[in-house]
Amino acid sequence: MSRAVIAGRMLDAPAPGKTDLEEAALLIDQSGTIIERAGRGTPQFDMLLRSPDVRKLDARSLLIPGLVDLHIHAPQWPQIGTALDLPLERWLGEYTFPLEARYEDIAFAEAVYDDLVPALLAQGTTTALYFTTIHEDASLALARSCLKYGQRGFVGLVAMDNAALCPETYRHASPEAAIDATRRFIEAVRKLPGNETGLVQPVITPRFIPACSDALLRGLGELARETGVRVQTHASESDWEHECVRTRFGCTDVEALDTFGLLRQHTVLAHAGFTNADDRERIRKRQSAIAHCPISNAFFAGAVLPVRHLIDEGTACGLGTDISGGYSPSIFENARQAVIAARMLTSGVNPDTAPGKRGSPGLEIDFAEAFWLATRGGAEALGVPTGLLRPGMKLDALELRMDIGMSFPEGPDCAANAVQKIVCHAGLHSVTRVWVDGKIVDVHGRGKQP
Amino acid sequence: MSRAVIAGRMLDAPAPGKTDLEEAALLIDQSGTIIERAGRGTPQFDMLLRSPDVRKLDARSLLIPGLVDLHIHAPQWPQIGTALDLPLERWLGEYTFPLEARYEDIAFAEAVYDDLVPALLAQGTTTALYFTTIHEDASLALARSCLKYGQRGFVGLVAMDNAALCPETYRHASPEAAIDATRRFIEAVRKLPGNETGLVQPVITPRFIPACSDALLRGLGELARETGVRVQTHASESDWEHECVRTRFGCTDVEALDTFGLLRQHTVLAHAGFTNADDRERIRKRQSAIAHCPISNAFFAGAVLPVRHLIDEGTACGLGTDISGGYSPSIFENARQAVIAARMLTSGVNPDTAPGKRGSPGLEIDFAEAFWLATRGGAEALGVPTGLLRPGMKLDALELRMDIGMSFPEGPDCAANAVQKIVCHAGLHSVTRVWVDGKIVDVHGRGKQP
Known part of the structure; x- marks a missing residue:
């Protein structure tokens, strides 16, 4: 496996009650470790987006930890x-x-x-x-x-x-x-x-x-x-x-x-x-x-x-x-x-x-x-280095497609609202892709497209 | 709309705590009313199955009231x-x-x-x-x-x-x-x-x-x-x-x-x-x-x-x-x-x-x-004539595909076990077809095939 980039909106929770929602790009190394994260608006973000291996999430999807x-x-x-x-x-x-x-x-x-x-x-x-x-x-x-x-x-x-x-x-x-x-x-x-x-x-x-x-x-x-x-x-x-x-x-x-x-x-x-x-x-x-x-x-x-x-x-x-x-x-x-x-x-x-x-x-x-x-x-x-979409962590992550209740939250409270919408509504139907240890896993036969 | 037949396993609850699971065929008239129900093993069941308009549920699916x-x-x-x-x-x-x-x-x-x-x-x-x-x-x-x-x-x-x-x-x-x-x-x-x-x-x-x-x-x-x-x-x-x-x-x-x-x-x-x-x-x-x-x-x-x-x-x-x-x-x-x-x-x-x-x-x-x-x-x-898959009722019904936990219950307790599995696990992912008033309704764009 070579280095890969995932870009799109991502949400994680560094501490209980603290959530972070940002458009960002992650660089993943051969071992499945996140070695870099760059937020939109930074030069590094633009550079990662030009990577030949970039996977961009669509506008209704977001990445969360597994x-x-x-x-x-x-x-x-x-x-x-x-x-x-x-x-x-x-x-x-x-x-x-x-x-x-x-x-x-x-x-x-x-x-x-x-x-x-x-x-x-x-x-x-x-x-x-x-x-x-x-x-x-x-x-x-x-x-x-x-x-x-x-x-x-x-x-x-x-x-x-x-x-x-x-x-x-x-x-x-x-x-x-x-x-x-x-x-x-x-x-x-x-x-x-x-x-x-x-x-x-x-x-x-x-x-x-x-x-x-x-x-x-x-x-x-x-x-x-x-x-x-x-x-x-x-x-x-x-x-x-x-x-x-x-x-x-x-x-x-x-x-x-x-x-x-x-x-x-x-x-x-x-x-x-x-x-x-x-x-x-x-x-x-x-x-x-x-x-x-x-x-x-x-x-x-x-x-x-x-x-x-x-x-x-x-x-x-x-x-x-x-x-x-x-x-x-x-x-x-x-x-x-x-x-x-x-x-x-x-x-x-x-x-x-x-x-x-x-x-x-x-x-x-x-x-x-x-x-x-x-x-x-x-x-x-x-005690495993997962659960956050941050450098040093292994990439265990889900791509979620949020399609309940029409709109995905925007605006100043959007991280709090997004996490509430995810907890309330996410399920089998919304998990569209799954990564473990940096690899997309095969869940075929379950209606997924890995 | 002409008369139609639906055949397969069906489960309904005539009274609180009383459930009935049976392989049967329903005959629906032009107004969407169930005019006949025949259980497997009866001559009428076999006759309904030979109808040109029969829709047979597959083995992992069952029909329940809407x-x-x-x-x-x-x-x-x-x-x-x-x-x-x-x-x-x-x-x-x-x-x-x-x-x-x-x-x-x-x-x-x-x-x-x-x-x-x-x-x-x-x-x-x-x-x-x-x-x-x-x-x-x-x-x-x-x-x-x-x-x-x-x-x-x-x-x-x-x-x-x-x-x-x-x-x-x-x-x-x-x-x-x-x-x-x-x-x-x-x-x-x-x-x-x-x-x-x-x-x-x-x-x-x-x-x-x-x-x-x-x-x-x-x-x-x-x-x-x-x-x-x-x-x-x-x-x-x-x-x-x-x-x-x-x-x-x-x-x-x-x-x-x-x-x-x-x-x-x-x-x-x-x-x-x-x-x-x-x-x-x-x-x-x-x-x-x-x-x-x-x-x-x-x-x-x-x-x-x-x-x-x-x-x-x-x-x-x-x-x-x-x-x-x-x-x-x-x-x-x-x-x-x-x-x-x-x-x-x-x-x-x-x-x-x-x-x-x-x-x-x-x-x-x-x-x-x-x-x-x-x-x-x-x-x-x-006070609406729905909620049961029985003659005299309007056909408001769902085709459910049960695919959680491997097997669908069989055997003597199967109605009780089936209803428990349905209540525990059914959701957006399991509703594969929906009828209201005898008609299949259009829920396209929601991942359904009406």
Whole structure:
């Protein structure tokens, strides 16, 4: 790949609530890194526009950073939008665990993952942090699908060994078996042909504390320290789960994970709605992060994570679809829901309660903050140099065609209005081109023209 | 138009929570009425399939009833997805009233409405109940756009005369002026060329009680009785609005509207989140209905309408986008949000509140109920013979192509699973063909192939 130039309107969010909309040109080097950015009106802009490799966006389109999905269960893709009316324990026992157990069948796994990865790219998800299953071969198949379609993938072989909670047919036989499997998986992903640049990374993935023995949690913490590999797990998702950990360890999920050495730089905790201020301080201290999954939380959490506090405190946070606990593969739709959920937390929900007692004032987030969560927030959580259209970043980006509501905002408030329009209206229909690591990715068969 | 046959899988919801998925054929007569339905395996099905005019859906598509938007402000289309971070009074004063005042310019109105109507049809909205502005010519332009693109439109010239609330440049000069304008508008819509079948109907539309004088409310009630024309207004939307009416009349919005003769058969009340059980009983007694607008309510209502009660009691209800108080033109997206909002009302939102005190148990609605609200519920609210794919109904329908999550549900639970998948995932990208009143409508330029 030679050097390339992209020119047109571009919008990114350097910080929560701060958005920047400018007509500019980006120069991308052979490694997919943005090495120069020049705004319209500068001599450098005019020079870049004369490049033979320039790609100019049309007047109704704009470039934004690619979306980061910080929490997604890849094997649950076949049942997305199914059985959400069930309570969690039936949803797990009747649908989710039996489906995940099927990934012993490598052909099944390959078919699902080869459908999922391009489907997510078509939605604009350039980076995904995946849970897979306990099956090493199937999990490697997901890593290969990421490489094949060019998605930045963080792939976690699930570790779970607690016989009290996990089905006999779907769990690791012992802590050692799970730790050994994780170690083999880390090595296998690192050695995958085509993964020389490290586009796909392994992740240490205890499913959640209730599904894991102490020995497994301790062993995975040691493995993380030894290998430097990132960690992900669920934490403080629901009243039941939170209480389960409190009963077992006499502390919160976050404290327990820290004790086991699992709270590390770029550890991503899914949900975390029932964390308290001390937990969040600990998360910041360890440079860990939270994956906010607002659609899933409406079905399985029973409360809303106060993202406002996270942003104000500087606790790292991004968005997750939580497929299939969440029904939508779209981070845009989750960004909208993050704004709505925060509004509902602020105003309260019960019309029979007096207005002054109904809600928790001051916990709104705005559309620009949701956009930051969807892009740069997720990238910072994972520690990848993406999420901004700035020199030094890898080019993970989307070309969006905005065609809802007639006009694209112009004038003094146009960056704020544009980001709101994007969060409100963007989706599968508006993502017209996708770049990961500087390359246009192939999402054909999904109605895209790469 | 001659008789036509459509064959393929079809799904509709005869009652809240009851869905039916079947491979069948529909025979449509020249007036657009379904005159026969035959399920696969019957001799009649085979006979209909041999018709020269048969249109067979492909294996990944299915037919569902068209969507009904029970509450939408057509003139606010240019600002959809804008300024939702503002409080209601600034949103009205700085954005909405100035925008609506621009519809004195008929060319502006025509351009907006000619963009809006096909955009809604492309989203699957075959019937819409519109608020326009106080401008008669511009409001007629919307009626003409509905006829031009073939949408079933209920168009309400807005009446508002209260100098204390409405800007001087954007209100009727007197109650009489508003009543006379409404009377002229009713006659003009009924006489519109091309409206011989009554596809587009006028609606008496006091904006909401605070914007109207007593004389105006009384006069519009009399006009409704005299002409038999439907009524729409906002009711009990927010704490402020609800208290405003209580202070002025010493009663609820619903009681006041009833006193003025505005609570009639097929009167549609937008929002109504702060109605009580007595209000709802009165709504049922008058055969009126509620337009639930869950996305808008997250921004401007400050509470969630308990739709569970409405369904259980038999209070008529459908869904509204409330553009641009709601950011989405999609009734599918509002149906999803109706499920989520009811979940959040049930579970509560504040993680710091004890689980037993957090929510209002038992107020969930399921996806099949949301589908019913989006289709048959809206049609029943308006009293139009649509919303089901059954003999005697007019054919208002969508061909959906379901391509999220790999597989379309099969097996014993397939109707329940299919309706959930549709509510979760359908959108602009999945609506491949639209019929209104038995005719395929033209939504070209929106990526459709009519």
